Amino acid sequence: MSAELHITLAGAERVVAAGTxxxxxxxADGRTVIAAKVNGEARDLAHELADGDVVEPIEISSEEGRAIVRHSTAHVMAQAVQELFPEAKLGIGPPVxxxxxxxxxxxxxxxxxxxxRVEKRMREIVKEGQLFSRRPVGDDEARAELAGEPYKLELIGLKGGAADEESVEVGAGQLTIYDNLDAKSGELRWKDLCRGPHVPSTRSIxxxxxxRSGGAYxxxxEKNPQxxxxxxxxxxxxxxxxxxxxLLEEAEKRDHRKLGAELDLFSFPPELGSGLPIFHPKGGIIRKEMEDYMRRRQAEAGYEFVNTPHITKSSLFETSGHLPWYADDMFPAFELEGVEYRVKPMNCPMHNLIFRARGRSxxxxxxxLCEFGSVYRYEKSGVVHGLxxxxxxxxxxxxxxxxxxQMAEEIQSLLRFVLSVLRDFGLDDFYLELSTRDDSDKFIGDPAEWEEATEALRQVATESGLTLKDDPGGAAFYGPKISVQAKDxxxxxWQLSTIQLDLNQPKRFGLEYQAADGSRQTPVMIHRALFGSVERFLGVLTEHYAGAFPPWLAPVQVVGIPxxxxxxxYLQDVAKKLREHGIRVEVDTSDDRMQKKIRNAQKxxxxxxxxxxxxDIAGGAVSFRYRSGEQNNGVPVEQAITEIVQAVERRVQV
Structure with a gap:
């Protein structure tokens, strides 16, 4: 064995001793640099290098570095829990x-x-500086060591086929156990089945x-223990x-569920069931404004409006290919006249039927084709969250x-359309995510066509000038997608608009058009959800604006306060003039004092x-007060009306 190794470090070749x-x-000091990438794979700092390895640092402040710190902290927490609650059995503990x-x-x-108590014990473990030590084990050896941990034993059986969060435990190939060792004596303090990597020492946290804590299946x-x-x-x-x-404190203040109740926008009556909101008149106004805006923009962009039913025969989703992969996300089937039906979880199969209804050129x-279509999905109770x-x-x-x-040009135009709409709603900080297929057997169709579709999306995304991040394995079963990620x-x-390129469903439905040469060709299908859903988008906007919607969306745009x-x-006459311009206005004629009325309007x-x-009446004027608390006195009524109308039409925030 050679006493020297040739490695690449920071782009330069280095010679180091064997065993380095x-x-x-x-x-690395274990504080700034807490792990390494060796040939592109994350490894512990204790990993011994081989000849030809390419080595890069993983800094603690990087996203990958933070994930390693969080994963290591999860292990420290599990150790503390088992020391304080010896009967506790381990599930999984991933970074998120x-x-x-x-x-x-x-x-x-x-x-x-x-x-x-757990957090106090964790701080003691961190202070002790226990060492994370990786140890490869065979399946039988792992089962013997973890005989008292039934959930870990189940994970061992999933090796190589685990879901993402479980794969932090088992990964694929060789199983590994991480030992937490006493820094001075080397004595074993705790151990866990884990793929790693981890920080070198608990002091690196x-x-x-x-x-908080809560239940999780x-x-x-839901068929498994909670x-x-x-x-x-x-x-x-x-x-x-x-x-x-x-940030969490600010997010709590902006929680759309809290604001929805305070502003009388929407509610979630338990009589209806989980995840089924109702919109009150003020929330209904916002929805109508959103939908009216989208109808106008889509009509201008050449969209045609369609409408489809809420239920369909189950066989439609067999044709589309959804049923094998999406059944768990659908509500259970029901029978009518001896035929199995389902409530629809998506609109695309029905739009295919509209295309197929007659010959196309x-x-x-x-x-x-566009639709504000009602769909229903069986989200697990643990993930249902407000709107x-x-x-x-x-x-x-x-x-x-x-x-x-036409495919590339249409995607390019569509992305511009999507971004312009989001900007009109006050969102303007974006990046794009490209979701592609992986080796999973859930993806249908010709890999060559997938490659064609993926590259078409990638080219358009790259040309947009926005940052593009890859999301391997995140595609829909029928095609890759671009998703617009917007900062509030x-x-x-928040993941908002999506553009999916589908070369599979048109074939499954036998869609054709007559080409210029008279031949029959299969169209390309592009799926586009701009809001995603009206409900979710309204929830995001409520938190983005902290309930202080821009004038064009505000349920009540003006309050008159005598x-x-x-x-x-006098103010009723002013309100009448505003209504003639389409402004939503109320006059507060309650018995409250003026200052209370102002506070109510601000709230x-x-x-x-x-x-x-x-x-004001003598001068044909009003005192104009803004949501910010600023006030202009003696503003002529017509000038006040003009300013309000222009603010609404320009969609400016105040």
Missing amino acids: TAGAALE DNGFYYDFDVPQAFNPDDLK PAFKLM WRGS LQRIYGTAWESRDKQDEYLK YRELPLR TRVRGMTQDDAHIYTTRE AIGRT IAEAHAP AKVPFMLLAGDD
């Missing part, structure tokens, strides 16, 4: 966005005091906090963690049928208030 670890080659969790089978649910199935899940967050510094905690293409994850929704769905030659006012990212009862008729987040007293 990634950490030694990188001169902004934090981590670990699932436990325990006799009783964790309470807040339990979490305080700078900041963490336990957030084992492997996400475990107790503890959530936490971990960061590369206390400052970063404090920033995140402040190339002269009709692109054919753009952003519902079971009954309205999709602003469109399906566009083009020739192969406090920096959170200083005394005698001034109310309702009304964009404009018009106050009137004796001097």
